[in-house]
Every structure is written in C-alpha cells, then in structure tokens.
Amino acid sequence: MSSSVGALGDDRARADAAEQELRAFTYIVSHDLAATFRQVAGFSRLLLGELGEHGSARLQSHVAHIEAATGKCQLMMEQMLALSRVQQNPLDARTVDATSIARLAALGLSAEITDAQADVSIEPLGEIHGDPALLGQALHALLDNAIKFRVAGVAPRVVIQSVPGADASRLRIIDNGPGVAPASRERAFGMFQRLRADGAYPGVGAGLAICRRIARRHGGDARFVDTDQGACVELVLPNPPASR
Secondary structure: OOOHHHHHHHHHHHHHHHHHHHHHHHHHHHHHHHHHHHHHHHHHHHHHHHHOOOOOOOHHHHHHHHHHHHHHHHHHHHHHHHHHHHHHHOOOEEEHHHHHHHHHHHHOOHHHHHHHOOOOEOOOOEEEEEEEEHHHHHHHHHHHHHHHHOOOOOOOOOOOEEEEEOOEEEEEEOOOOOOHHHHHHOOOOOOOOOOOOOOOOOOOOHHHHHHHHHHOOOEEEEOOOOOOOOEEEEEEEEEEEEOO
C-alpha cells in the first residue's frame, strides 16, 4: 500500500512540475512574441506613413494588411498572456460583493455600452467567494461578449443575475443576441474558437476560455444554460466550506 501511495505521489509531483514548466514556457513565449509583433506593427505604421502619396494604392494596401495581421496576432498573444496569468497568479479568494464587481466591469465598458446603445441591468447579486480581480475579469469578458455578439439592428439587452444555492453561487449573464447552438456550446469555450465567419465580430475568441479557466481555478465552472432567447452564460462558484 505504501509503495502505491508513494508512486501516486511521485506521479503527481511530476505532473505538477510539468504543468508549471508549461505555464512558464507559455508566458515567456507569448510575452516575447507579443513584443515582436508590436515591433512589426510599429514599423508597418512608419512605412505606411513614409509612403504617403508616393506609394501605389496596391502597396499601401499590402502594408495595411501587414499591420492588421500583426495587430490580430498581438491581440492573440495578449490573450495567451492573460490566460497564463490566470493560471499562475496566486488565488486571493475571499468573500466579496458581486454586485460591486459587476458594476465595475460595466463601468470599464462604458464606451462600448454607449456606442451599442445597450441596456445593461445588474440585479442584486449578493456575496460570493472568490478572487475579486479574476471575477471582475470574467464578468468584464462576458459582458463584452454579450454586447459584441448582437443581432443586426437590435440594441443589446443584458441582464446579470444571481442564482444562489446551498453549495455554490451562480452568476448568469443573459443577452438578447443570436445565441449559440447547443452543439457548439462546448466548443465555444476553446481558446481562439470563433463560431462565426472570420471578421463577422471583433476579437479572437479567447474570452470564454479565460472565463472558464477563472471559474475552474475557484473549483467551479462556466457553461451555457438554456434561455428563451439569446445566450445565457453561467459562472458556478463554490461557497466556502464554512457557509455550506
């Protein structure tokens, strides 16, 4: 028995070491690549500026495409860094006011909400147990998605509500957008997964993956739940043992 327990401990130690190494590698690579893409984007802008009226329309178009492509790659690297930070930074879990966190997330998207003429309603959410910075990041991403993925000609309407439970709190972000087909819901949580044609919506398809990682770091999960229209994403956050 003792040898089996020891073997399991060794396997777990090796798995933990491999995971730490992978996280460090991801952070270093994405950080260095992001810096490189910033340089390419910067020099592309300089080249485009120097061309001015002297460059042909075709040449200017080529440079503009380089700048757009490097900008997209830079954004992807930044999202990889964000995912790496979620996985590596210590978890500062405590009892927090979820309503205040949601309001701060909405405040950070004031310009987007105004531009989209969105109606954002935040119901009383009560207290939850978690890392306020990470939970704010998750709600910011989910609210941003709810505003961004909308039906043409229809102003976004978003409701953030809480579904309390004995073992876990559930925060739901409900919108009136096009929704996600049940068969595609799990795939939507993959990193850089885009369910619609490239260019139909801004972004690189990382928000849901980061939200799920944040939820799972808390011992919970992120998932789609059925709703009458649009989409509803639910963050499940376990309550601390003392409150169960």
